[in-house]
Amino acid sequence: EAGVAQSPRYKIIEKRQSVAFWCNPISGHATLYWYQQILGQGPKLLIQFQNNGVVDDSQLPKDRFSAERLKGVDSTLKIQPAKLEDSAVYLCASRRGQGGTYGYTFGSGTRLTVV
Amino acid sequence: AQTVTQSQPEMSVQEAETVTLSCTYDTSESDYYLFWYKQPPSRQMILVIRQEAYKQQNATENRFSVNFQKAAKSFSLKISDSQLGDAAMYFCAYRSKITSGAGSYQLTFGKGTKLSVIP
Numbered sequence: 001e002a003g004v005a006q007s008p009r010y011k012i013i014e015k016r017q018s019v020a021f022w023c024n025p026i027s028g029h030a031t032l033y034w035y036q037q038i039l040g041q042g043p044k045l046l047i048q049f050q051n052n053g054v055v056d057d058s059q060l061p062k063d064r065f066s067a068e069r070l071k072g073v074d075s076t077l078k079i080q081p082a083k084l085e086d087s088a089v090y091l092c093a094s095r096r097g098q099g100g101t102y103g104y105t106f107g108s109g110t111r112l113t114v115v
Numbered sequence: 116a117q118t119v120t121q122s123q124p125e126m127s128v129q130e131a132e133t134v135t136l137s138c139t140y141d142t143s144e145s146d147y148y149l150f151w152y153k154q155p156p157s158r159q160m161i162l163v164i165r166q167e168a169y170k171q172q173n174a175t176e177n178r179f180s181v182n183f184q185k186a187a188k189s190f191s192l193k194i195s196d197s198q199l200g201d202a203a204m205y206f207c208a209y210r211s212k213i214t215s216g217a218g219s220y221q222l223t224f225g226k227g228t229k230l231s232v233i234p
Contacts, residue, residue, distance in 0.1 A: 003159075031220070042119070042206050042224030043160070056221065089158055095220070104222065106160035 002026065004107035006092050012113045018080035021110045025073070025094030029105070031055075032069055034077050035091040037109070043091055049075065082114045117142045117209050121225035128197045129233050135182075136192045136228050138207030145169075146212050149183065150222070151192045154204040163205070166190065194230075202232045 005024040013019050025032050030051050035043035046065065048055040051072035060067065064083070069075040079086055089109040096102045118141045128134035140149070151163040166174045166183050173181050178198075182191045194201055207225040 033221075040226065042208075042226050043222075044224070045221050048221065091158070091160065093160070103162060104160075109158040111158070 004092055004094055004105050006090075006107035006110055008110055009108065010111050010113075012115060013082055015084055015114050016081040018078065019082055019112060020076050020078045021090050021092075021112075023075045023077070023092030023107060025075070025092070026096075026105055029094035029096050030072065031095040031102075032075050033093045033095075033104075034067060034075070035093065037089040037091055039088070046077070046090075079112075082112075084114050087112055087114045117144075117147075117211065117223050119207050119209050119223055119225035121207055121228050123228045124226070125229045125231070127231040127233055128194070128201075130197055130199060132197055133193060133195045134197055134230065136194075136205050136207075136230070138190045138192070138225060140188050140190065140207070140209050142188070142209065142211075144211060148210040148212070149181075149190045150208040150210065151179070151181070151190075152206045152208060152224075153201075154206060154227070156203075160206070164192065197232050199232050199234065202230055204229050 007022050032049040034046045036046050037043040046060045047057040047067045049069045052069045067077045089111050091109040093104045093106045120139045147168045149166045152160045153163050154160050164174050164176045164179050173183050178195045180193045204227045206227045208222045210222050
């Protein structure tokens with residue numbers, strides 16, 4: 001099966017600009033996650049979707065970050081305006097469901113550099 | 116909240132030798148999952164091995180095995196017969212068995228250990 005697709009692979013923007021990342025999960029995967037991975041750290045969950053509904057966005061900086069998952073398939077993560085500390089890799093992951101035995105499949109991420 | 120600690124930022128191993136990566140975690144739950152993920156330069160997280168807390172037997176996947184000490188909240192990864200392709204970042208991760216709402220099936224990661232394999 002095809003993997004989790006993410007684009008773009010790299011993005012460089014100036015602070016205060018806006019940026020959007022796109023994720024296409026594996027077909028049939030109802031659960032989708034966005035993680036932020038700052039250099040030298042492990043990934044941190046930003047938001048979790050179940051189909052097109054938000055399950056958890058408690059760690060999403062809502063004053064500048066937003067995310068949506070239209071029709072329960074593709075998802076976009078937006079940052080507006082970006083800050084220097086937003087420089088990180090943004091990983092998308094999907095699972096078939098919330099059940100305990102389903103594995104996670106990760107995309108290759110988008111590396112964002114804010115200058 | 117659960118925390119995962121990896122105390123070794125970097126490790127190196129000679130090709131064909133054995134190396135052990137350490138991980139400790141903190142939780143008040145009695146049942147959960149623990150994982151080791153590999154992240155090569157391609158950035159994609161790849162599952163190496165998974166352990167269910169209620170299973171006393173340590174998980175094994177080919178050259179990869181774990182030493183799971185539930186009382187000590189320790190979950191180390193042993194890589195035997197190390198190969199050049201094993202060089203990567205390795206992340207230990209915890210997942211609660213909360214089944215609904217916030218926290219459900221989230222992965223909590225440690226900071227990672229960079230493994231180098233010396234030819």
